[in-house]
Amino acid sequence: xxxxxxxxxxxxxxxxxxxxxxxxxxxxxxxxxxxxxxxxxxxxxxxxxxxxxxxxxxxxxxxxxxxxxxxxxxxxxxxxxxxxxxxxxxxxxxxxxxxxxxxxxxxxxxxxxxxxxxxxxxxxxxxxxxxxxxxxxxxxxxxxxxxxxxxxxxxxxxxxxxxxxxxxxxxxxxxxxxxxxxxxxxxxxxxxxxxxxxxxxxxxxxxxxxxxxxxxxxxxxxxxxxxxxxxxxxxxxxxxxxxxxxxxxxxxxxxxxxxxxxxxxxxxxxxxxxxxxxxxxxxxxxxxxxxxxxxxxxxxxxxxxxxxxxxxxxxxxxxxxxxxxxxxxxxxxxxxxxxxxxxxxxxxxxxxxxxxxxxxxxxxxxxxxxxxxxxxxxxxxxxxxxxx
Numbered sequence: 001x002x003x004x005x006x007x008x009x010x011x012x013x014x015x016x017x018x019x020x021x022x023x024x025x026x027x028x029x030x031x032x033x034x035x036x037x038x039x040x041x042x043x044x045x046x047x048x049x050x051x052x053x054x055x056x057x058x059x060x061x062x063x064x065x066x067x068x069x070x071x072x073x074x075x076x077x078x079x080x081x082x083x084x085x086x087x088x089x090x091x092x093x094x095x096x097x098x099x100x101x102x103x104x105x106x107x108x109x110x111x112x113x114x115x116x117x118x119x120x121x122x123x124x125x126x127x128x129x130x131x132x133x134x135x136x137x138x139x140x141x142x143x144x145x146x147x148x149x150x151x152x153x154x155x156x157x158x159x160x161x162x163x164x165x166x167x168x169x170x171x172x173x174x175x176x177x178x179x180x181x182x183x184x185x186x187x188x189x190x191x192x193x194x195x196x197x198x199x200x201x202x203x204x205x206x207x208x209x210x211x212x213x214x215x216x217x218x219x220x221x222x223x224x225x226x227x228x229x230x231x232x233x234x235x236x237x238x239x240x241x242x243x244x245x246x247x248x249x250x251x252x253x254x255x256x257x258x259x260x261x262x263x264x265x266x267x268x269x270x271x272x273x274x275x276x277x278x279x280x281x282x283x284x285x286x287x288x289x290x291x292x293x294x295x296x297x298x299x300x301x302x303x304x305x306x307x308x309x310x311x312x313x314x315x316x317x318x319x320x321x322x323x324x325x326x327x328x329x330x331x332x333x334x335x336x337x338x339x340x341x342x343x344x345x346x347x348x349x350x351x352x353x354x355x356x357x358x359x360x361x362x363x364x365x366x367x368x369x370x371x372x373x374x375x376x377x378x379x380x381x382x383x384x385x386x387x388x
Contacts, residue, residue: 004387005033006282007385009052009053010027010381011051011379012025012041013025013346014346014348015069021353021378022349022379023041023046024043026047026073031202032224035059038062038306040063040070040074041071042073044074059087059088061092064218064284065094065216066093066100066215067215074101075110078101078117081112084114086114087114088115088116088118089117089118090118092169092220094122094217096216098156099144102146106149106151112151117154118155120169121156121158125161126208127214127216165292165294166298167205167206168205169204202225203222207221207295208295211287211289211324218286219288219298224281227277228248229267232270235269235271236250239263239265240258240260240262250265250270251267277387277388278388280385280388281301281303283298283299283305283339285307285308287308287325288325289319289324296336300338302340303341304385305341305343307345309325309326309327309360310325310347312351312359324346327361328367329367330344331363331365334371340372341372342368342372342374344364344375357376
């Protein structure tokens with residue numbers, strides 16, 4: 001994918017089981033020259049054949065929780081990397097995702113010889129112990145190590161929960177003034193440049209959402225680094241700064257000295273009017289009936305929010321029992337976080353395409369009060385977000 005791309009492809013949009021029109025959960029994000037897969041429901045390999053994304057480009061997979069409609073396609077998908085020697089695949093998800101992969105590989109006698117699969121389990125959440133919480137006499141199958149399931153190409157790691165309730169997966173360091181000046185002098189593009197030809201640095205953070213009490217569930221946020229702004233040369237020249245490497249420093253938020261060294265010039269003095277570039281953001285939340293405060297913060301001002309809409313208003317009484325969200329709830333979340341686009345996903349097979357799907361959209365639209373564009377996902381739908 002191109003480094004300035006922001007494409008979201010929906011590979012599977014059904015909840016629970018496939019329907020004639022929909023496969024189970026899988027969403028492909030192409031951002032910053034990289035491809036990220038969120039969940040891997042059954043049939044995800046086949047679905048990949050019908051979109052522009054390629055398996056070889058996906059080096060990170062994010063699992064929201066361990067229900068079958070979100071992970072049953074993962075073992076087969078990983079086998080596809082056999083034909084891509086030298087590839088490292090990183091998988092992020094709740095405790096137990098490593099043992100799930102390891103058991104599948106061991107029981108089906110998989111022999112990965114040219115691929116490393118590094119599994120990062122996000123530990124320390126409220127449902128971290130899973131279904132065996134409080135049963136000290138039982139071995140916890142999520143966290144336990146089973147030597148008989150070991151595989152030399154399968155590596156287990158963990159990421160702890162931070163005090164702010166998040167799990168930081170990738171956090172690129174802030175650019176320094178020296179780095180910017182050096183890159184400008186050498187004619188190199190910086191990793192936050194939306195026109196960079198290489199992969200850009202992105203920030204990836206997870207937080208909890210609340211589904212069933214014993215099922216650890218996450219949402220994920222992916223965001224570009226703040227892009228360089230546009231300089232108005234006339235403003236800079238009037239303040240005593242000729243075009244040159246210092247412009248790049250100003251574009252990235254640092255003050256510089258004028259050519260004669262008599263004063264400092266600040267970015268806000270020379271930026272072009274009405275042309276501020278904003279780092280684009282994507283957020284996807286797993287099955288839930290409520291987001292954590294940390295997840296709300298991560299979703300704030302997102303360009304695209306992918307939110308489940310398993311239920312409609314006729315099923316409001318089932319929210320507490322099934323721990324799923326209605327379309328109305330998704331619309332309200334989009335409103336509260338000021339999302340530009342809310343995509344309703346994880347659609348129940350009970351809803352017939354056409355009128356009933358439109359009714360779902362209408363419930364979200366009514367709750368959202370016009371803050372967001374509301375879209376109902378369907379398989380192979382692609383959403384494109386241009387650079388700001």
